Amino acid sequence: MIDLTAVYASPFFSITISITAYVLGHLIYQKVKSPVANPLLIAILLVIAVLKGLGIPFEVYRNGGDFISLFLAPATAALALTIYSKITILKKNIIPVIVGSAIGSVVSMVCVYLLCKLFNLDATLTASLLPKSVTTPIAMGISTSLGGIAPVTVAAVVMTGIMGSVFAPLMIKIFKVTNPVAVGLAIGACSHAVGTSRALQIGELEGAMSGVAIGVCGLMTVIFAMFI
């Protein structure tokens, strides 16, 4: 007889189901072609369904999951290449990029803080939500530093990204934003990488500015968070 508990406890098990779930998530996204069908969201839900279905505790999934999470820091570091590859367009628009990213980062955090107060949320949840506009690895780092719960931050970041990606075209129309640099920076500031994929569909300059905003807003949010 095969000892199933030992099979589930193998790191290879967690890694295999995670990759399979991610590939499936991408296939579904390509079929549906809607930002709501976010590949990461689908993959997370699939893995949770498998764990619940087979009665595998999260602690056991971590045997392989920790290997995957190890790559979060290198992936964040690799964002430097995204900024570096856009250095010409960044230099050309340096003042709008800095002003837009600074205002976007501060407004996002102040707005989240005030809303948390309004809804009477506790300090832990507030700390988890504060960095939710920036890209996931940076947001997780800030959340942990502030005493938040990283998984809750991940949920907020993914949800915000999907919302931004879905509503970006509508917001451009309602608020009458015509300048492509403003459109790109605003999408990047409010919905990081998920929004950037949408900004790329709107236009090349919009996509590039959105990509730049991911890194710069991330950095600014870290700096502002140090003063909290």
Added chain:
Amino acid sequence: MKILKQIAVVFFICLLGEVIAQIIPVNFPSSVLSMVLLLAALLLGIIRIEHVQEKANFLLDNMAFFFIPAGVSIIENFNYLKNAIVPFVLICFISMIVTFVATAYSVTLVMRLLGGQND
């Protein structure tokens, strides 16, 4: 060996980020320090893009994949989040719109003040 060397470069930068995070007196995520270090090294020409290209592309192209375990761990905090789910969703939505508008309008204003070269 090429990929192996690139992994070493990226991992070394991450290690350096962790060391610096321990030394500095403020709370600064080590992964973001690594990003700044890598960007500085590229700009100063200490590291050339070929030194990290394939490894970095692998990380960037599959970025979302690495968040799966962090996302799955939400099941550990599900009960905690369940009680605050409505404010949670509302806060994400409202702050997303406010951030969009604030950024878009401030950038438009700045570009107009600069003479609107890009308008």
